Amino acid sequence: MSPSNLNRRDALKLLGAGSLLALGGLPALAATRGPRGRVVVVGGGFGGATAAKYLRRFGPDLEVTLVEPSERFTTCPFTNLYLAGLRTFESLGHGYDELRDRYGVRVVHDTAEDVDADAKTLRLSGGETLEWDRLVLSPGIDIRWGALEGYDEAAAEKAPHAWKAGPQTHLLKRQLEAMEDGGTFILVAPDNPFRCPPGPYERVSMVAAYFKQHKPRSKVLILDAKDAFSKQGVFQEGWREHYGEMIEWVGRSADGRVVRVDADALEVETEFGTIHKADVLNVVPPQQAGLIAHRAGTANDSGWVPIHPRTFESKQVPGIFVVGDATEAAPMPKSGFVANNQAKVAARAIVADLAGEAASEPRWANTCYSLIAPGWGISVANVYEVHDGQLREVPGSGGVSPAGAGREFRRREAEFGQGWYAAIAQDTWGTRPGG
Amino acid sequence: MNTQNQTGKKRNGPDAGIWVRMVIMLAALGVVVLTIRTLRPPADTEPDSPPAPATAPGAEEFAAKIEVMAQSCAACHGTDGALHTSIPPLAGKPALIMQSQLLAFREDQMPGATVMPRLARGYTEEELRALARHFAELPPGGTTRSTP
Known part of the structure; x- marks a missing residue:
């Protein structure tokens, strides 16, 4: 299948799925389409699945391939609720149908084996070698045995x-x-x-x-x-x-x-x-960045991946963008929400990069809900920016649920936690609430 | 005890809470409408007004920034802010109402609010207004439609 066929077919699919305004966002972006290029994304969790989807939203002419071993990804968030008997394990699993069918992402269920940054290739365990113009790694964590x-x-x-x-x-x-x-x-x-x-x-x-x-x-x-x-x-x-x-x-x-x-x-x-x-x-x-980040040469002695904060491009290997838990992005926490937000900023930066434009000034949000008891939730929320080349919390923003806020406040935050899970699962994998 | 007082204050009955919030929201809306009428050209106050002309210095850059920034909200409100859960959707709501709400969050003028004041303080007033316009222009329920 030639790239131009793929693009034309997917463009028609995208048109069928809804207005370009809804999918591409800015009318200006949709009208000018965007750059061409091949982007391979490794890892189908919060960071990787979001990157694949938003690469196609921001750059409808990009050829995007997602590499993820599992056909169904189970989130770490809410597994604690499963332990308490408040959620089924199955309700925490998400597939890749929407990425494939609606966003035209090629989904390959295989394991990323090795990266050749000079040849710009990714070798898979199954033997296939993928060529890329830009690579996104979202490998999550490995245990430091x-x-x-x-x-x-x-x-x-x-x-x-x-x-x-x-x-x-x-x-x-x-x-x-x-x-x-x-x-x-x-x-x-x-x-x-x-x-x-x-x-x-x-x-x-x-x-x-x-x-x-x-x-x-x-x-x-x-x-x-x-x-x-x-x-x-x-x-x-x-x-x-x-x-x-x-x-x-x-x-x-x-x-x-x-x-x-x-x-x-x-x-x-x-x-x-x-x-x-x-x-x-x-x-x-103790943990470190997932193995492929090390194989690609993006991780440093700390075991994590240093990144350029504006774009999340690797500091050590140009052309490779790393998002999610694997990165050294303090004060941002290693959370699913942050991985989702980092992936969007990186996706937009890659589209700008391939178009020869500068990336826009980014801002990231994070909201983490925790459940203490049924109907009793708490949260931490923050907004992050780049200041003098460093990531920081926007001064005056953010914070934790107030102490002594009372039962009603905690009940609402428990409910919002449920809403958050439904929303981020929809935004990342396309999972419909209750469906 | 201080915490007791605080708890008592926040624990209005649900009906009282809604009324207080509505009154304050309407008041905030009034203030915002007046502010916008006096400070900004009228065209900008319309939810479906065209984007700022590209000739204005920095306008394209600002629009690109808002476009990326708006995607953050999807992690709680669904893609393009169109998902209905315990968290309300944003897509297709009147820009003026969302602007007044976002500014009220930012100024801590929304009793009973949870995470939104903490998040709204991470953006300038100009950014919040632009984010409200962004979501107002998106089709309501756009992403909850069945896929082809």
Whole structure:
């Protein structure tokens, strides 16, 4: 299939799908169409799927290929609700039909094996080699096996991380269900940076919600490598309100930092030699950028990918754009929302780049909802900009849900959290609410 | 206790909350309408007014910036702001109403508001007005139509 055939066919498809105004946004952009070129996107999560869709929205003449091994992607967000029995696992899965059928993205279910940045090719495990003019990597995180003593892949089969949605999530749920009432659940929380800063604290909230209903004599202990965490005040307020003394948090300076894991004994040892014994042990281990970011030469010694903040083009390999959890983009958190927003800015920058134009001044938003109990939600929201070549929060913007805001405020934020999930799943994969 | 007072203040009954919000919104709308009438050329106040002429310095750049910025909102409001959930859609709503709401969020004049004041403070008034115009021009329910 020649590129021009593909473009003409897809252009007709796009016209059929709705007005160009609705799909392309700016009338001016739609009228002038846009540059031609081949863009390959690796990873079908929040960052990659959004990049593929918005590349076609901003650049209807681009040939876009998305490489993702799974035919259905399960989000990490809301897996904690699955653990509490508030969502089915299936409701967290999303396919690629809309990207393929409505946006004309070629979707290849294969694994990206290696990148040749000079030849501008991507080799897939199945043997195919894709040529690209610009490459987008959205590989998410990999676990740094062995970075925490005793925590390797075999250990994770006994003490799950459940920090990637899939078999690990099911394993943790089975262990929680098999635990006797009166048992102890221990969550080991890592130092920054890591995927989903409020995630460990929502996880213990949802485990406590399950215990409160089914195993009310059980305990929840968080051993933390940090002395502070995301939305800490409103998390702890909600824990007291809903779970009394059930949840105990031990920060780093109170000897909360775990230095060794014994997965067979379900024991962990802290910095100053305290041994804690769990009935269910959930270790959220140190992380790094996904493997393909390293293979492509975009990651540095920290294990993460430095990027040019205006465009999210790799600082180390020109022509490769990296978005999502794999990037070094502090103060932006490693969240699905941020990955979605970064992907849009990168998609627009790639279209501008291929057209020989300058990228526009970007702004990114983030809103992260966490559920503490059914009907009791909290949030953090921020807007980010580039200032003197660095990413920063827009001064005066952003913040966490207010302390002591009351039941009605928390109920509405729990509801908005549900709305957020439906919206970002629609925006990223085209999933229809309830469909 | 301070927190008790705060809680009590925010915990109006749902009916009271809606009335307070409506009254304040209408008041804010009035202020915005007056402000816009006095400060801006009338053509700019129409929701379906043409985009600013490309000859104006920086106009194209500003439009491109708004176009990308507006896509951020989709992560909660759906693609092109057209999704109905517990979070309201934006597409096709009157620009003036959205402008008054966004500016009221920015000034913390929307009782009971949750994340929007924190987000609205990340944008200038000019950007918020342009974002409202952007969504006003999009077809309501555009992305919830069945796909071909």
